Amino acid sequence: MRQPNIPVQTPAKRVKNFHEVELGFSKRQAMEEARRCPQCTNPKCVAGCPLGVDIPGFIRSIREGDFLRALQKVRENNNLAGFCGRLCSAPCEQACILNEEKNVQAIGIRALERFAFDHGQSKVRQIFNAESTNQTNKKVAVVGSGPAGLVVAAQLAEDGHAVTVFETFEKSGGFLNYGVPEFRLPKKVLDNEIDYVKSLGVEIKNLSFIGRTHSIEELFSSGYNAIVLTTGAGIPKPCGLSRQEASGVYFAQEFLMRVNFAGGHLILRPAEPFALGEKVVVLGCGELAVDSARVAVRFGKNVMVVHSSTEEDMKVSQEQKQQAKEEGVRFEILAEPVELCVDEQNHVKGIKCLRLDFADAGEKGEWKLIPVKDSEFIIEADTVILAGESKVNSYIAKLTQGLKVDSQERFYRKKDQAQTSAKNIFAAGAAALGPANFIEVLSDSKNVSNQIDLFLRRDGE
Numbered sequence: 001m002r003q004p005n006i007p008v009q010t011p012a013k014r015v016k017n018f019h020e021v022e023l024g025f026s027k028r029q030a031m032e033e034a035r036r037c038p039q040c041t042n043p044k045c046v047a048g049c050p051l052g053v054d055i056p057g058f059i060r061s062i063r064e065g066d067f068l069r070a071l072q073k074v075r076e077n078n079n080l081a082g083f084c085g086r087l088c089s090a091p092c093e094q095a096c097i098l099n100e101e102k103n104v105q106a107i108g109i110r111a112l113e114r115f116a117f118d119h120g121q122s123k124v125r126q127i128f129n130a131e132s133t134n135q136t137n138k139k140v141a142v143v144g145s146g147p148a149g150l151v152v153a154a155q156l157a158e159d160g161h162a163v164t165v166f167e168t169f170e171k172s173g174g175f176l177n178y179g180v181p182e183f184r185l186p187k188k189v190l191d192n193e194i195d196y197v198k199s200l201g202v203e204i205k206n207l208s209f210i211g212r213t214h215s216i217e218e219l220f221s222s223g224y225n226a227i228v229l230t231t232g233a234g235i236p237k238p239c240g241l242s243r244q245e246a247s248g249v250y251f252a253q254e255f256l257m258r259v260n261f262a263g264g265h266l267i268l269r270p271a272e273p274f275a276l277g278e279k280v281v282v283l284g285c286g287e288l289a290v291d292s293a294r295v296a297v298r299f300g301k302n303v304m305v306v307h308s309s310t311e312e313d314m315k316v317s318q319e320q321k322q323q324a325k326e327e328g329v330r331f332e333i334l335a336e337p338v339e340l341c342v343d344e345q346n347h348v349k350g351i352k353c354l355r356l357d358f359a360d361a362g363e364k365g366e367w368k369l370i371p372v373k374d375s376e377f378i379i380e381a382d383t384v385i386l387a388g389e390s391k392v393n394s395y396i397a398k399l400t401q402g403l404k405v406d407s408q409e410r411f412y413r414k415k416d417q418a419q420t421s422a423k424n425i426f427a428a429g430a431a432a433l434g435p436a437n438f439i440e441v442l443s444d445s446k447n448v449s450n451q452i453d454l455f456l457r458r459d460g461e
């Protein structure tokens, strides 16, 4: 038996809007899928979920038609259910026991989690409207309101500490707000989750750039017992190609940020809020690249993603790739960009690439990719979006005595420890791990919160 197909907007319709592509299980589909769950007594899926969500428990509640209870069950271990039900890479499904049977697919756990959020949500505020209760008399400042900051804040507030989140931008949510496009994570879901975190007693101060508007020393002087750095890894790294400063070349982070801040409705305007050519080429092979391509398609552009890996090695989910293709995004694989070509006005006009091919790399059948001799070719482009690597936002380290970063500019932490090299300063999420997927960030943030709670109860002076 297979998972039910999640209803989606048709490609022809969705390329003309920014509304969510996947519409989620219907009630009937969710109940049927929930009934398929074998309700194992020793569930491998729970061991496979880095947050330890009680998967059989919440699925049982869906089966019984109690969607609010289902959401509460998820929330016991996962404060950001609305995000996970949409973006999590769902390692729980890989662990599902049904994978061991022939022609049987794992339970659609992620889609059921989304269902629990979407259908249990309307009543949530009445249930989870905890007043701010600072039972421990300890204050925590969290720097950054991405998923890491939100999880740390929610969990420490639940533990009884007073938590304030400081965020540079006007809106909270980090990459989930200004990176992930609305058609994969609607702003109303984002706002709901942020409201939920606030309802636990967390205060969020936007337009607060720590290091500029307040220093770390000022935060300590104003009575915070611990500071947690969750500043993410959103700084674009130069891609190494010459002429990347030419006009018509954008970093993907900047491109997505401009679209997200302007809002999806800008698609209805006669012109984009930035110059976008007709032939858009995106260089990269991860979520950043595919999301950028899918946004550009929605502006009616001819879009190609160029990358040097094989299709299997792309760092995006199968559904993302499939949906992008259905929307008209083309993929040029095994092509290594070597140079950006520009016209007399220094505007980009193409990318010179080399074709890659497989070559033996040892006696054990290993292989590597090498450029094919004389294989140079040019891909025409009037806009190039650089969606390569990004690095940690560790600006604060330059301004704070004793706060060290490692060779990759991540905040330094001792192995398995939440504390940085500076007293009472902790780090979590991508700021400590480097670019990572969402579930890794949440799991790290949960561990860090547990350690901070112990620290505050023990001696957090």
Ligand SMILES: Cc1cc2nc3c(=O)[nH]c(=O)nc-3n(C[C@H](O)[C@H](O)[C@H](O)COP(=O)(O)OP(=O)(O)OC[C@H]3O[C@@H](n4cnc5c(N)ncnc54)[C@H](O)[C@@H]3O)c2cc1C
Binding pocket: 087, 088, 089, 143, 144, 145, 146, 147, 148, 149, 166, 167, 168, 169, 172, 173, 174, 175, 176, 179, 180, 181, 208, 209, 210, 211, 230, 231, 232, 233, 234, 256, 287, 288, 291, 393, 395, 396, 428, 429, 430, 431, 436, 437, 438, 439, 441
């Ligand atoms: C386009 C895109 C799509 C993605 N899609 C997926 C996906 O489908 N699945 C998945 O698993 N992962 C996905 N990811 C990865 C995911 O978004 C990250 O793992 C996650 O956002 C990292 O969370 P974080 O809280 O550590 O950092 P961030 O989300 O980067 O948040 C950091 C926050 O800190 C703030 N900040 C930084 N410095 C300061 C300062 N000095 N003072 C105050 N505030 C500050 C920033 O403004 C930001 O809001 C995607 C990433 C991108 C870019």
Ligand code: SF4
Binding pocket: 048, 049, 050, 051, 052, 053, 055, 078, 084, 085, 088, 089, 090, 091, 092, 093, 109, 110, 113, 439
């Ligand atoms: S958080 Fe991710 S891994 Fe855990 S149950 Fe939800 S979808 Fe599965």
